[in-house]
Each structure stands twice: as C-alpha cells, then as structure tokens.
Amino acid sequence: MSDVSRDTMLLTTPFHSRVEAMCDLNDWGNWMGYTTPNAYFDIELEYFAVRSTTGVFDLSPMNKYRVTGPDAQRYLDRLITRDVGKIGVDRVGYAIWCDDNGQVMDDGTIFRLGEQDYRICSYQRADDWLAWNTLGFDVTIENESEAVAGLAVQGPTSCTVLTLLGCTDLNQLKPFGIAHYSFEGRPLMVSRTGFTGDLGYEVWVPPESAEALWDQLFELGRDYLIKPIGSHALELARIEAGFLQANVDFMPAEEVVRVGRTRSPFELGLGWLVDFKKPLFNGRSALLKEQEKGSRYRFAMLDVEGNKPAEHSFILKGDKQVGTVTSAAWCPTAKANVAYAQIEMPHGAVGDELVAEIYYQRELHWTRLLAPCKVIDAPIFKSPKRWQTPAPPH
Amino acid sequence: MTDYDAIIIGAGHNGLICASYLAKAGKSVLVLDARGEPGGCASTREFAPGHHVSDCAQWLSQFDQSIVKDLDLKAAGLKLGKPKATISLQSDGDHLVIDGDTISGAGVDSADQAAYRDFKKMVRSFAKLMTTLYRSRPPKLVEQNWTDRLTLMKLGLSLKLLSREHLRDLMRIVMINIYDVMNEHFSHAALKSTIALDAVTGTNMGPRSPNTVYSYLHRATGEHLGQTGTTQVLGGMGAFGQSLATAAEKCGAKIQLGSSVTTIAKTDDRITGVTLDSGEQISAKLVISSADPSTTFRRLLGYHQMEAGMAKRVECYRSRSGTAKLHLALSGLPSFTGLSETQLTERLVITPPMDGMETALNPMKYRELSDLHIFDISIPTIEDPGLAPQGQHSLTAIVHYVPYAPDIGWEAGKPQLINQLISELEGYAPGIGALVTTSELVVPSDFEASHGMTGGSWHHGELSIDQALMMRPFPGSTQYATAVEGLYLCGAGAHPGGGLQGLPGRNAAKEILKRGAL
Numbered sequence: 076m077s078d079v080s081r082d083t084m085l086l087t088t089p090f091h092s093r094v095e096a097m098c099d100l101n102d103w104g105n106w107m108g109y110t111t112p113n114a115y116f117d118i119e120l121e122y123f124a125v126r127s128t129t130g131v132f133d134l135s136p137m138n139k140y141r142v143t144g145p146d147a148q149r150y151l152d153r154l155i156t157r158d159v160g161k162i163g164v165d166r167v168g169y170a171i172w173c174d175d176n177g178q179v180m181d182d183g184t185i186f187r188l189g190e191q192d193y194r195i196c197s198y199q200r201a202d203d204w205l206a207w208n209t210l211g212f213d214v215t216i217e218n219e220s221e222a223v224a225g226l227a228v229q230g231p232t233s234c235t236v237l238t239l240l241g242c243t244d245l246n247q248l249k250p251f252g253i254a255h256y257s258f259e260g261r262p263l264m265v266s267r268t269g270f271t272g273d274l275g276y277e278v279w280v281p282p283e284s285a286e287a288l289w290d291q292l293f294e295l296g297r298d299y300l301i302k303p304i305g306s307h308a309l310e311l312a313r314i315e316a317g318f319l320q321a322n323v324d325f326m327p328a329e330e331v332v333r334v335g336r337t338r339s340p341f342e343l344g345l346g347w348l349v350d351f352k353k354p355l356f357n358g359r360s361a362l363l364k365e366q367e368k369g370s371r372y373r374f375a376m377l378d379v380e381g382n383k384p385a386e387h388s389f390i391l392k393g394d395k396q397v398g399t400v401t402s403a404a405w406c407p408t409a410k411a412n413v414a415y416a417q418i419e420m421p422h423g424a425v426g427d428e429l430v431a432e433i434y435y436q437r438e439l440h441w442t443r444l445l446a447p448c449k450v451i452d453a454p455i456f457k458s459p460k461r462w463q464t465p466a467p468p469h
Numbered sequence: 470m471t472d473y474d475a476i477i478i479g480a481g482h483n484g485l486i487c488a489s490y491l492a493k494a495g496k497s498v499l500v501l502d503a504r505g506e507p508g509g510c511a512s513t514r515e516f517a518p519g520h521h522v523s524d525c526a527q528w529l530s531q532f533d534q535s536i537v538k539d540l541d542l543k544a545a546g547l548k549l550g551k552p553k554a555t556i557s558l559q560s561d562g563d564h565l566v567i568d569g570d571t572i573s574g575a576g577v578d579s580a581d582q583a584a585y586r587d588f589k590k591m592v593r594s595f596a597k598l599m600t601t602l603y604r605s606r607p608p609k610l611v612e613q614n615w616t617d618r619l620t621l622m623k624l625g626l627s628l629k630l631l632s633r634e635h636l637r638d639l640m641r642i643v644m645i646n647i648y649d650v651m652n653e654h655f656s657h658a659a660l661k662s663t664i665a666l667d668a669v670t671g672t673n674m675g676p677r678s679p680n681t682v683y684s685y686l687h688r689a690t691g692e693h694l695g696q697t698g699t700t701q702v703l704g705g706m707g708a709f710g711q712s713l714a715t716a717a718e719k720c721g722a723k724i725q726l727g728s729s730v731t732t733i734a735k736t737d738d739r740i741t742g743v744t745l746d747s748g749e750q751i752s753a754k755l756v757i758s759s760a761d762p763s764t765t766f767r768r769l770l771g772y773h774q775m776e777a778g779m780a781k782r783v784e785c786y787r788s789r790s791g792t793a794k795l796h797l798a799l800s801g802l803p804s805f806t807g808l809s810e811t812q813l814t815e816r817l818v819i820t821p822p823m824d825g826m827e828t829a830l831n832p833m834k835y836r837e838l839s840d841l842h843i844f845d846i847s848i849p850t851i852e853d854p855g856l857a858p859q860g861q862h863s864l865t866a867i868v869h870y871v872p873y874a875p876d877i878g879w880e881a882g883k884p885q886l887i888n889q890l891i892s893e894l895e896g897y898a899p900g901i902g903a904l905v906t907t908s909e910l911v912v913p914s915d916f917e918a919s920h921g922m923t924g925g926s927w928h929h930g931e932l933s934i935d936q937a938l939m940m941r942p943f944p945g946s947t948q949y950a951t952a953v954e955g956l957y958l959c960g961a962g963a964h965p966g967g968g969l970q971g972l973p974g975r976n977a978a979k980e981i982l983k984r985g986a987l
C-alpha cells in the first residue's frame with residue numbers, strides 16, 4: 076500500500092481501488108497519512124448499516140507492531156498498564172500505555188497470536204517508543220503496518236456474511252476471540268473486536284488478498300445490505316458506544332508540548348485498565364502518587380438535553396466553568412444527545428447536574444444555548460449482541 | 470529485618486564520605502568495593518619497582534574543607550603538600566607562571582595582568598554563586614518544596630549581589646564556550662590556552678565546545694570550598710582514600726573490599742539489597758550507589774527493572790572520556806628548559822594555543838591517535854621522595870585527548886602513543902627519554918576496567934549543563950534519590966559532579982537523613 080497516489084501526497088490502502096470506486100461523494104480525509112473516505116454516500120445511512128445490517132470500514136492505516144521473542148510478554152507487561160498474562164493465546168485485549176509520568180500515550184489492542192507472539196494495533200505511530208522499550212528485553216519489534224490489511228465488518232448481519240465467506244463456525248467465536256481461516260490460499264484472521272459497540276469483527280489479510288476480499292464480501296453481503304462506511308459514520312457509532320479516540324478525547328502524551336495538557340488513565344475513566352498488582356509498568360509510580368493525591372480531571376459521559384450536539388462546548392456548574400467537551404453527537408439509535416467531557420475535579424461524578432454552553436449557527440446566525448446535562452454511568456448505546464455467544468442470528 | 474540500614478556501592482571518596490555521615494548519625498552502613506583498596510579514583514599504585522604514583526586522580530584542588538573538619542581527616546592521617554603554582558611551559562623556555570592572582574613570564578605585560586585580575590574577580594563571583602548550589606541538594610525544576618525554594622532564594626540573593634555587569638555576563642557566557650570568553654578577555658595566547666585547559670580537563674570537549682565555561686566554573690568552585698590552590702597528597706592520592714576509610718570506620722561504617730556487586734536486588738517495587746560476585750546476598754533498607762549512573766542503572770539494576778523513560782535517559786547519558794594518564798619512572802630528576810629545580814615540583818602544563826587544542830581533539834573524534842597533546846604534569850617525588858627509590862623520580866601526567874578505542878587497537882596504539890608523548894615532552898625537557906626506566910599509559914578503557922567507571926569518565930558522565938545541577942544525572946533521578954524506591958546515588962554522577970570534591974557523598978547523606986529515608 077505504499078504507492079503514492081497520483082492525485083495526492085497521501086498514501087493509499089490496499090483496498091483503495093475498491094474504496095475509490097464506491098466513494099460516491101468523493102469526500103476524502105487524511106487519516107495518519109492515508110487517504111480515507113470521510114463518507115461514501117450518506118453519513119446517516121452508512122451509520123444505519125452498522126446498526127441494522129453490516130458496515131465495512133477500511134482500517135488498514137492502523138499501526139500494527141509484531142512483538143516476538145522470549146521476553147515478549149515481560150516486555151508488554153512493562154509497556155502497558157494491564158496484566159498481559161490475562162490475555163490468552165488467540166485472544167485480544169484492549170490496552171493503554173503511559174509514559175513515565177503516568178500520562179496516556181495511546182490506546183490500542185493487543186492480539187496474542189502465540190505463547191510469545193503478540194501484535195499491538197495502535198492508533199498512533201509508536202516505532203520510537205516501542206524501540207526504546209526494548210532496552211533490557213530479548214524481543215523483536217517489527218512494524219507490520221503495511222503487511223497487514225484490515226477491514227472492520229460490523230453490525231447485526233456481519234457474522235452471517237463472514238460465514239458465507241468461509242469463516243466456518245464464526246458464530247462460536249467469543250468477544251475478543253481470534254479465529255484463523257484461509258482465503259484464496261492465504262491466511263485470513265478474524266477477531267471479534269471493533270469500535271461500534273455491537274456484534275462485529277475485524278478481518279485481517281495480507282495486502283495481496285485485499286481486493287478479492289472486498290469484492291467477495293460485497294458480493295456475498297449484497298442480500299444482507301452490506302455497505303461501506305466512512306470515518307464520519309464510525310465516529311457517530313463510537314461516541315454512542317462509549318469509545319475514546321486519541322487526538323480527540325485526549326492528546327497522546329508524546330505529542331503534547333504545553334504543560335498540563337496530557338491525561339492519566341484515571342482522568343480518562345480508564346482506571347480499570349491499570350493493574351497495580353504488577354510490580355512494574357511505565358507510569359506506575361506516578362499513577363500510584365496520583366491515586367494518593369487525587370486526579371486533576373474526571374472523564375464524564377453526559378446526557379445533554381435537546382438535540383443540538385454540544386460540540387466544543389464549555390461545561391458549567393452554576394456560573395463556573397468546570398470543563399470542556401471533547402466529543403459530542405446526536406446518537407440516532409439511542410436517540411440521545413451525548414457528549415464526552417473533561418471535568419475538573421471534584422465535579423463530574425455520576426449523577427452530577429451540569430450545563431453545556433452550546434453555540435450553533437444557522438445561516439450565519441449564532442445562537443447560544445444553555446443545555447442542562449447529567450453525568451451518566453455507562454455508554455448510551457448497549458447492544459446485548461455485542462457479548463452473546465453464539466453470535467445471535469439476525 | 471535487614472542486614473544493614475544502608476549498603477553503599479563503591480569505597481571511592483564519595484562513597485566513604487556518605488558512609489561516614491550516615492554512620493555518624495547512628496546508621497549501620499556497609500561499604501562495598503570491587504577494588505582491593507579504598508579511595509576509588511583516589512588511588513596509589515606501584516607501577517614500577519619502588520615507584521608509587523597516584524594512578525588516577527593526582528591533584529587535590531577542590532575538596533570541601535568542611536568535610537575535612539567534620540570527619541577529622543587530619544587525625545585520620547591526611548597530609549597535604551604545599552599549594553602549587555601552575556607553570557605553562559613554552560618551547561623557548563620563557564614560561565608563563567600563574568600563582569594565585571599573579572601572572573608572570575612569557576612576556577605578559579601589565580595589561581595582561583590587569584585583565585587576569587579582572588577575570589579572576591569575575592570568575593570568583595560566579596563560582597561563589599555555584600558554590601551555594603553545590604553545597605545543597607539541587608532544587609527540583611518543578612514541584613519545588615520549601616527546601617528547594619530556599620536554595621533558589623539563596624541563589625536569587627547571590628545573583629542580586631552580583632553587579633549588574635557580572636550578572637549579564639554570567640547569563641551570556643555560561644552557555645557559550647571558553648574559546649570565545651578567552652578571546653574577549655585576553656590577547657596573550659599562552660594565557661588563554663592555559664586557562665582553557667582547566668575548562669576542558671576531564672571532559673570530552675575542546676575549547677570551542679559549548680559547556681566549557683560551565684566546566685571551568687565547576688573547577689573554580691574549589692577556591693570557595695576552602696581549598697587553597699592545587700596540592701598533592703603526601704603518600705599519593707591513595708593516602709587520601711585511606712584517610713577517608715579510617716574516618717569512616719571510626720564513625721562506625723563497615724568497609725568490605727574485594728567485593729564486586731553484580732546486581733542490585735529488587736522485589737516488586739523496592740530495592741532490597743545487593744548480590745556480590747561471590748553469590749552472597751546482603752539486604753539493606755537503602756542501597757546508595759557511588760558507581761557511575763550507567764553502571765548503577767544499566768549493569769547492576771538492569772533496564773528491565775525500571776520504567777522505559779528512565780531506561781532511555783540512562784542509555785542517552787553521555788559518559789565518554791578523552792583523558793589518559795602517562796606514568797614515567799625516571800632514573801633521575803629530569804631537567805626542563807627554563808625551569809629551576811625547585812620549580813619542578815609545581816604543576817607543569819603543556820598546551821598548544823587554543824586553535825591547536827581543537828586540532829589536538831579532532832583525531833579522537835575519528836578514533837585516531839593525535840600527534841599533539843595537552844599535558845598536566847606532576848613530579849610528586851620531589852615533595853614526597855618516599856614515593857620512589859632513593860635518587861629516582863616519577864612523572865605523572867594527565868593527558869588529553871586520547872580516543873576510547875582507536876581503530877589501530879591499543880596493543881599497537883599504546884607503544885606508539887607512549888613514544889609520541891615522550892617525544893613531545895623532549896621538546897621541553899631534552900634528554901627526559903633517556904631517564905625513563907619504565908613507562909605506562911593508562912587509557913580510558915583501562916580506567917573503566919580498573920576503577921569501574923563507564924567510559925573512563927572523570928565526572929562519571931560528562932558535566933555539561935544538560936547533565937548538571939537539577940538535571941544531574943538526568944531528570945527523574947535528581948536530588949540523590951532515583952525513580953526506583955530505595956535506590957540513591959552518592960557518587961560523581963550525582964550533583965554537583967566529579968573531581969575530588971566530596972560534595973555528592975556529603976549532600977547525599979544529608980538528604981537521606983533529612984528525608985528520614987532511614
């Protein structure tokens with residue numbers, strides 16, 4: 076996927092010829108140096124494909140690092156905040172990693188492919204940090220971002236479509252499980268993972284298989300209303316489902332230049348991923364101190380009154396500004412107006428009643444709206460299908 | 470229950486000083502050293518039959534006198550020679566003599582003398598300021614507490630007490646290099662290079678390298694620490710180490726020599742003790758290391774035992790050295806053109822003009838031997854005849870710049886370099902070569918092997934502003950504590966740095982006691 080496209084200086088993914096052909100809106104964005112569609116034909120319809128049938132999202136630009144060698148597990152245990160030993164072979168774990176100050180650098184998924192064989196799938200480029208982390212460990216890190224193409228195949232009919240493709244007994248695969256198949260003589264790996272909060276899978280193949288995979292998926296999925304989705308539709312789904320996004324809901328610690336703009340796991344509501352039982356991991360001592368002293372911020376999910384998305388809003392408690400919104404959307408399935416906010420302590424506990432100061436514009440006319448909102452304790456969209464095994468038939 | 474309150478790795482002067490202060494405060498302390506004698510780089514060795522030399526450090530010029538008093542080192546046997554003048558040898562025999570604030574010879578005129586006095590006055594006021602910082606733990610960059618604020622206030626006050634011109638000058642010159650500063654103040658070439666020599670001694674830098682002003686001021690603190698000039702220690706530098714060992718034992722510390730620490734033991738998130746090469750394990754509440762930071766963290770603790778950001782800092786910590794020692798056993802007293810016999814006991818230096826110093830440095834960068842060197846010479850046997858067989862003498866010289874690993878290798882490189890160095894000396898002391906009965910060149914990698922400091926580095930890591938003061942040895946492990954619970958630093962790799970100063974050891978002990986870490 077390394078060819079520089081003729082029209083742009085951005086890279087293209089192995090699915091590009093197919094993506095381009097389907098991208099009716101010709102609406103492109105730059106995702107980590109790759110040209111990727113913001114939307115194919117209609118954001119809302121794409122979103123509804125994920126919620127009602129199957130949506131396909133090209134996630135090839137994600138960074139993939141293979142970690143192998145006798146110390147692979149020990150290496151990862153020092154790198155990430157959770158206990159890597161709890162991720163079995165052919166399982167995936169959601170993880171975050173911090174710098175020595177206990178500030179979140181990125182989140183991602185750890186795929187355990189063998190006893191001492193892992194793949195880190197991350198949003199940010201992490202070559203430098205992963206390389207520094209090898210000091211003192213017998214591990215090899217290989218950036219296989221370009222050697223692995225990936226599609227997220229998400230939605231209620233996704234299992235059926237993938238089964239038609241040859242993923243036998245896929246309905247038996249548990250959430251966060253990995254299954255291995257072959258596709259046209261090459262390996263195809265499926266993980267029951269995703270960013271949408273519903274039944275869904277991610278499919279991983281060598282780049283040579285990419286175009287054929289896309290063609291067959293859309294061919295076999297036609298009756299199941301399979302649709303390609305762009306990043307805007309995915310954004311809607313992930314906000315509804317409660318997933319954070321690096322560079323949006325927090326700044327990766329390594330990219331921050333201003334003091335105080337980084338966030339710790341506790342400040343992002345990700346304390347459950349921090350396992351102090353491990354004697355050593357990056358950020359441990361700083362996080363222990365934070366636990367003692369208290370955090371500066373709290374991550375809050377807000378249910379905002381009205382239907383105006385609280386994008387970039389200030390959050391008020393009485394007259395006092397206590398926070399700002401990082402992500403916001405009107406969520407069509409949950410029929411709720413959701414916002415993620417960073418709230419200064421001690422505000423923002425579940426049940427806290429706050430006000431979002433929303434500015435919106437219609438035909439160059441700006442309106443200021445003070446919308447009451449409430450801190451909720453869980454994502455607004457909850458699909459039982461996400462956790463059911465065998466995967467429910469649609 | 471642990472075997473000791475504290476284990477100190479390294480019986481160098483800093484380790485012994487730290488041990489003494491802790492033991493004086495009633496703590497049980499064990500000092501371990503791989504070497505057979507105490508003192509670390511303060512060591513004496515018989516390198517030829519009957520010839521004993523200070524085989525690493527040779528001058529005592531910046532030792533903190535409050536330590537001499539606190540530990541009663543005189544009673545412990547410390548005897549110093551007379552303060553020495555610095556004589557910068559010139560090929561025509563008309564040498565430049567620097568004695569305190571006066572300079573003479575080598576055609577210096579009254580303008581040079583006045584400039585020198587002004588320069589010294591300025592340096593003295595800057596060095597005084599640094600001494601304030603040196604005698605206390607370095608303030609933290611962020612999150613200061615009251616002690617740090619007090620230090621900063623003292624510093625602020627001292628800064629205020631500087632005249633406005635001096636303050637402006639300090640801000641300006643501390644980041645530039647000694648080459649430019651010399652050219653601003655002086656026109657006399659030999660005067661410039663002789664001062665510049667003090668700025669590059671023990672570093673891996675040439676006069677044009679940034680940070681050389683800082684390293685010059687570092688050496689200039691000696692005057693404020695109560696030391697009067699450069700001296701030799703009677704009995705050789707090892708006697709200094711020995712006196713510190715005697716004092717430490719008197720304070721109640723236990724010293725165990727010939728015991729190399731192989732690992733610093735850690736369970737969960739705390740240091741528990743050390744393991745020796747014999748396999749013996751010894752436990753303690755704290756481990757305080759005077760081994761250099763690279764040895765301490767990389768070799769003894771291990772990168773896998775620390776957070777990755779810290780491992781990165783250790784890996785990036787610079788500890789190269791271009792400093793070697795030349796030891797010559799002489800069948801008689803050499804004669805130097807233009808020097809009287811009594812002058813032979815002074816500190817003799819040979820340096821090309823500043824441009825030549827840079828030229829002398831260049832080959833080192835490319836792992837080659839130079840044909841031009843800088844010498845800092847002592848003939849200790851004049852003041853202390855017992856160090857050599859009767860009628861014979863030894864010459865020891867600190868020599869710059871010598872590569873760590875020359876491409877031709879040291880087996881071929883050493884004889885070649887020894888010949889080169891002796892022939893350079895012949896230019897000032899004709900006939901000296903014929904007096905040489907034994908010669909020895911000790912290169913940085915030899916020091917690494919014999920004295921245990923990574924890269925053979927004088928300061929246990931380059932003393933540059935990015936690795937100094939509140940950043941020494943690196944952020945996250947300052948103020949003698951490290952990011953690893955229970956592990957402290959007390960050697961030259963800690964604030965304020967290297968040289969026989971004693972402050973890292975003293976400050977570390979004070980900090981540990983103040984924190985109530987024991």
Ligand SMILES: Cc1cc2nc3c(=O)[nH]c(=O)nc-3n(C[C@H](O)[C@H](O)[C@H](O)COP(=O)(O)OP(=O)(O)OC[C@H]3O[C@@H](n4cnc5c(N)ncnc54)[C@H](O)[C@@H]3O)c2cc1C
Nearest residue numbers: 479481482483503509510526527528730921961967968969
């Ligand atoms: C060539 C040369 C010439 C110098 N000349 C002068 C000079 O003239 N004047 C001056 O003031 N300074 C001089 N210095 C600098 C000065 O010698 C040092 O900065 C100073 O001695 C450092 O003291 P220290 O106690 O911190 O460490 P050291 O004296 O280095 O002591 C550290 C001790 O730790 C021990 N150790 C290390 N690892 C282990 C282990 N794993 N187990 C057990 N023990 C261990 C070592 O054996 C050593 O004894 C010179 C340095 C060099 C290299």
